[in-house]
Amino acid sequence: MKKLKWRLLLLLSVMTLVLSGCGEPFISTLIPAGEVADEQFSLMMLSTAIMVIVVAVVTIIFIYVLMKFRRKGSDKIPVQVEGSHKLEIIWTVIPILLLIVLAVPVVASTFNLADTDPMKKALADDKNGGKDPLVVNVRASLYWWEFEYPGYGVITSQDLVLPTDEKVYFNLKASDVKHSFWIPPVGGKIDTNTDNENQFWLKIDSKRAKEAENIFYGKCAELCGPSHALMDFKVKAVSRDEFNSWINKMKNFKAETVAQTASAKQGEQVFKDKGCIGCHAVSPADNRPEQARTAPNLANFADRERVAGILEHNEENIKNWLKDPEKYKPGNTMTGTYGKLTEEELQALTDYLQSLSVEK
Amino acid sequence: MSTLARKKGFWPTVWDYLTTVDHKKIAILYLIAGGLFFVIGGIEALLMRIQLAIPENDFVSAGTFNELMTMHGTTMIFLAATPLLFAYMNAVVPLQIGARDVAFPFLNSLGFWLFFFGGVFLNLSWFLGGAPDAGWTAYASVALNSPGHGVDFYILGLQISGLGTLISGINFLVTIINMRAPGMTYMRMPLFTWTTFVASGLILFAFPPLTVGIALLMFDRLFGGNFFNPALGGNTIIYEHIFWIFGHPEVYILVLPAFGIFSEIIPTFARKRLFGYTSMVFATVLIGFLGFMVWAHHMFTTGLGPIANAIFAVATMTIGVPTGIKVFNWLFTMWGGSIRFTTPMLYAVGFIPSFVMGGVTGVMLAAAPADYQYHDTYFVVAHFHYVIVGGVVFAILAAAHYWWPKMFGKMLNETLGKITFVLFFIGFHLTFFIQHFLGLMGMPRRVFTFLSGQGFDTGNLISTIGAVLMGIAVVVLLINVVVTSVKGEKVGADPWEDGRSLEWAVASPPPEYNFKQTPLVRGLDPLWIEKMEGKKGLTPAEPLSDIHMPNSSILPFIISIGLFIAAFGLMYHNDYSWGVPVAIIGFIITFGTMFLRSIIDDHGYHIHKEDLLKDDNGGVQA
Amino acid sequence: MHVEEKLTAETFPEQPEKATLEGKNKFIGFWVFLGGETVLFATLFATFLALRDSTAGGASTQELFDIKLVFVATMLLLTSSLTSVYAIYHMKNFQFGKMQFWFGVTVLLGLAFLILEIYEFNHYMHEFEFKLTSSALGSAFYTLVGTHGAHVAFGLLWITTLMIRNAKRGLNLYNAPKYYVASLYWHFIDVVWVFIFTVVYLMGMVG
Known part of the structure; x- marks a missing residue:
């Protein structure tokens, strides 16, 4: 028995070595960077090890039979x-x-990963509801993600900012069709349903987050329409201090004062005239009901990793996206809602969007 | 074939097949129709693999990709794999149990035509505004959100073809319960008959939930229902449950007959009786039973809670045990045998490691918390293709080579057969092995493209190359079929020389009445027993006398056309005023024809003893 | 025994429905088919149970259902099941006329049930604005009870067709299994109704 245990251990470590060569640290489940992913990874390795034994036994008998x-x-x-x-x-x-x-x-882990009691307790106690532990409400819509920090009254989208080395609890739902919320290196996915809210928790390990340069890729993992493949989001892993500083900046963000240059001010006007503001809020404190929040909140747009979740964040891509969103995300709900933009309007709008930042 | 003087020629032949109720001809119809859909589904797969060969490809659009992906899955499961297995069941099961036909020849024909028209209806979507694009699962929220009529084609087409499958399932059940020759006890039935029996039972209990599930979707999409509309109290999770209560047994509906096929091929070419027959039967029944207990493992990430997830995780793992029993029984059937590597045997030999791979990843997926990582990634795609292709498609190809001489009287070319196998086997592993890793590296499934820089590029390219090899293999198989039908040599009753079960005791192809005299079965592998005792044929159980045969009928074809027409009416009733009348006309055709069937007596006819005596190239030569 | 054989009360077998191979096939096949039907209704029941409180602000089951109407309907269908037993009893005794009579009574009772059901649906739609489209409960209710109603209608057409078709030629081993499975079907419909009465109506009224 002891011998078997050692062999199993050896097999496990060899497999871990081989497999962790697989993929990129910001997206691979084989390079876990958090407690949940670790637990799942160890189960994956255990099951693989057992299965490798089974396959080996079958193969040996199989080859012997075929030869003999x-x-x-x-x-x-x-x-x-x-x-x-x-x-x-x-x-x-x-x-x-x-x-x-x-x-x-498996059974032990199933119960552990589903344990969201601390969140429920915290939310029942209104005073620090959603701050400690941190609670994030995730809402998935055709093809974008909204992240609300109910403890702070802050809403953002597309880029999820999370403190490391602490458990963060999530409430998740979808507003149109079913999606699924997945950050491979941090933990397995959970569906966002149209009928109910799901809950789970994640915890990012700061050291290993560094190896991924503190950015993880998030994905939609449930077929939702033509642009399902492009429904990406990003996760910024920051220390608790950085997180506090960021969330305070978000809380105090005044969208009215960001436009400084003439062009940005003109862009702000375009943003209003073309009706962008009807769907896109530019303030993290958005009191409208969620049904009215039909497009990503743009409050810290300029700080984001990607344009529309997929394109590299630069001026040209913002313009490309505004010119023809259908080309980059087929089936999105923004196409055809604001007519054509002149070159001048495009430049102004881009300048305005680039001024929407809490870090500057 | 002298019993009935048939007119030769193209149209008489077509008419013969449109009206036939003979299980052997219906088998050929299933083989042709299933083969056609298999090729269509394969082309859809190749188009998807071309799109995914390189990152950010624009070979097909996002919408088209979703249509291809949906139609590939739906076609392969419902219109290719199931009917191809039905082809062999029809061709072989009545022979294996020593019956002259199935229990309900008329319903057999009806089952085929319903399946066929359902399949045609579904595929017409490509030409009528776009195919369904909500995945073969058609989860309620995304299906209700899908514009156009694509998903309606899915709903109505599957409804029709599902009805056909259900009818065929009932038919096989009754045939096996009631039509066995004297001495053919349950525990002497060949494994293929056993697996057909259990799979038919699964069809009986699994297809009604599918019927209900897609009927509810139909109400919501076409008639203003609110089953899945949360705003009016609906709940989409119900659909997931209903779909997987059907969907999981469906996997066993496909894979059990595949097990049966290999359980025939391996003993034949190892020249040794099946090791642990009783435990094989037991494992088959147990897998069928457990198949209904595990559906929620497809919904681990839905949020059912830890109790449900833990129960279903453990329940799912238990299926590994009977499946493992089967694998070892196959291995030990070959142990001590005398193995001859014909094409069917190559598939059987290739199947064992391939399927074991699919099986073990199945157990890995059953570990619920790990499944949160695997779920809806390419890991799952790899897993179920290892099961369905490595299990079911290998079986279908093996059976094609194995029973081709029985169905058509000619052997498929062995050299071409082996080339097909090698290409397909290599292509298969090349395509799907790497997909396990793509999934683990974070690639979700059902994506029309992937951005570069995520580490998915090489794996996808390799996968595409493998798919092309599989495509070439199928082309070689088709060439083989053509070459064989042009130049193939006619063969006798037992062309593989080591046949063990009853189908190898009758001429190839068998006469329409199968057995001149019903055989007496004296044990497992009845033909082998007779051979070992040095006899040439079977022991008859009855004196030679007139044989009662069912009449041909065009009515099944018309009943099916009626539903086909009605489906168009239902689909377009919101758009055009002709919708409702057309639906009514369709239903009148269907129910009117059923009424005719009910009031016109059909007693069949008899083949007389004298004609049987003249007909000396078939039946039991006692 | 052969299907076309002319029979008398003496030569008529004890179990005419299973006397021929075709008859036996029908007998087993129909039982198997009813197994599938059971699953079909079970799925509909499960759906209904999941959605029974999903009124979306519309009429609830407590407001809708009226015990008197449903009780009468239940009695009609239960009685029709009993009369079909009489019919089969007479079939086994080779008394064609009596069999036809009792099947006739069965059809009339079934028809009365169906008319009551149509009245009931009409009542809900007009008095309560309770429709298939009004809430998830509406969808589930009309689909479950309506599917049963469609089965009743089909059964009526089936038995009537059998009675008319065979009116002149009497009982033989060709049509005996047909009558028998039709009565099996009728019993099945009846059993389903007992569940509907309990699960939908009684439990619906209690809340």
């Missing part, structure tokens, strides 16, 4: 064996034992 018992021209009739109780019991019992080895940690 090929027909060699003779007309000999082999003995017609009916079966063997001993063998049949062996290959019934051993798999059952292997499955028990796997089932115990």
Whole structure:
């Protein structure tokens, strides 16, 4: 038994080494960077190890049989064996034992990962509701993500800012069709349903976040329409201090004063005239009901990693996106809602959007 | 074939097939129709793989990709794999149990035509405004949000073809319960018959939920229902449950007959009786039973809560045990045998490691918390293709080579067959093995493209190359079919020389009445028993006498056309004023024809003893 | 025994529905089919139970249902099941006329049930504005009860067709299994109704 344990351990470590060479640290489940992902990764490794043993046994018997018992021209009739109780019991019992080895940690982990009681307690206690522990409300819509920090009255979208080394709790739902919220290196996914709210927690490890340059990729993992493949978001992992500083800046952000240059001011006007503001809020404190929040909040747009969740964040891509969003995200709900923009309007709007920042 | 003087020629042949109720001809119809849909589904797969060969490709648009992806899944499951298995069930099961036909020849024909028209209806969507694009699962919220009529084609087409599948399932159940030859006890039935029996039971209990699920979707989409509209109290999770209560058993509906096929091929070419027959039967029944207990493992991330997830995780793992029993029984059937590597045997041999791979990833997926990572990624795509292609498609290809001589009287070319196998086997592993890693590296499934810089590029390119190899393999198979039908040599009753079950005791192809005299079955592998005792044929259970045969009928074809027409009416009733009348006309055709069937007596006809005596190239030569 | 054989009360077998291979196939096949039907209704029941409180502000089951009407309907259908038992009893005794009579009574009772159901639906739609489209409950209710109603209608057409088709030629081993499975179907419909009465109506009224 002890020998087996050592072999299993050896196998596990070899596999871990091989597999962690796979993929990019900001998106691969094989390079976990948080407690949830760690737990899932160890289950993945355990199950793989057991399965490698099974495959190995089958393969050895298989190769032996194929080598040994090929027909060699003779007309000999082999003995017609009916079966063997001993063998049949062996290959019934051993798999059952292997499955028990796997089932115990699976059940334990299932309950651990679903434990959101601290959040429920905190939310029941209004005074610090949503601050400690941190609660984030996630709302998925055709093809963008809204992140609300109810403890701070702050809404943002597309870029999720999370403090490291602490458990963060999530409430998740969808506003149109079913989506699924997934940050591979941080933890497995959970669906955002149209009928109910789901809850789970994640915890990012600061050291390993650094290896991913503190940015993780988030994905939609449930077919939702043509641009399902492009429904990405980004996760910025920051220390608790940085997070506090950021959330304070967000709270105190005044959208009215950001436009400084003439062009940006003109852009602000375009933003109003073309009706952009009807859907896109530019203040993190958005008191409208969620049904009215039909487009991403742009309050800290200029600080974001990507334009529309997918394009590299630069002026040209902002213009490209505004010119023809359909080209970059087919089926999105922004296409065709604001007519055509002149070159001048485009430049002004871009300048305005680039001024929407809490970091500057 | 001297019993019935048939007119030769193209149109008489077409008419013959439109009206046939003979299980062997219906088998050929299933083979042709299923083969056609298999090729269509394969082309759809290739188009998707071309799109995904390189990052940010624009070979097809996002919308088209979703249509291809939906139609590939739907076509392969409902219109290719199921009917192709039905082809072999029809061709072989009545022969294996020593019956002259199935229990309900008329319904057999009806089942085929319903499936066929349902499939045609579904595929017409490509030409009538766009195919369904909500995935083969058609989850309620995304299906209700899908514009146009694509999803309606899915709903109505599947409804019609599902009805056909249900009818065929009932037919096989009754055939196996009631039509077995004397001495053919349940525990002497060949494994393919057993798996057909269990799979038919699964069809019986799994298809009604599908019927209900897509009917509810139809109400919501076409008639203003609110089952899945949260604003009016609806709930989309209900649909997920209903779909997977059907969807999970469906996997076993496909894979059990595949197990059955390999359980026939392996003993034949190892020249050794199936190891642990009783435990094989037990495992088959157990897998069928457990298949209904595990549906929620498709919904681990839906948010059912830890209790449900833990129960379904453990329940799912248990399926690994009977499946493992089967694998070891196959291995030990070959152990001590005398293995001959014909094309069907190559598939059987290739199947074992391939399917074990699919099986073990299945157990990995059952670990609920790990599944939160695997779910809806390419890991899952790899897993179920290892099961469905490595299990079911390998079985279908193996069976094609194995039973082709029985169905058509000619052997498929072995050299071409082996080339097909090698290309397909390599292509298959090349395509899907790497997808496990793509999934683990963070690539979600059902994506029409992927951005570069995420580490997915190489894996996807390799996968596409593999898919092309599989495509070439299928082309070689088609060439083989053409070459064989032009130049192939006619073969006798037992072309593989090591046949063990009853189908190898009758001529290839068998006469329409199968057995001149119903055989007496004296044990497992009845033909093998007779051979070992040095006899040439089977022991008859009855004296030679007149044989009762069912009449051909065009009515099943017309009933199916009626529903096909009605489906168009239902689909367009909100858009055009002709919708409702057309639906009514369609239903009148269907129910009117059923009424005719009910009031016109059909007693069949008899083949007389004298004609049977003249017909000396078939039946039991006692 | 052969289907086309002319039979008398003496030669008529005890179980005419299973006397021929075709009959036996029908018998087993129909039981199997009813297994599938059971799952179909079970799925509809499960859907209804999940949505029974989803009124979306519209009429609830407590407001809608009226025990008197439903009780009468239940009695009609239960009685029709009993009369179909009589019919099969007479079939086994080779008394064609009596069998036809009792099947006739069965059809009339079934028809009365169906008319009551149509009245009931009409009542809900006009008095309560309770429609398939008005809430998830409406969708679930009309789909479950309506599917049952459609089964009743189909059963009526089926039995009527059988009675008219065979009126002149009497009982034989070709049509005996047909009558038998039609009565099986009728019993099945009846059993489903007992569940509807309990799950939909009684539980709906209690709340």
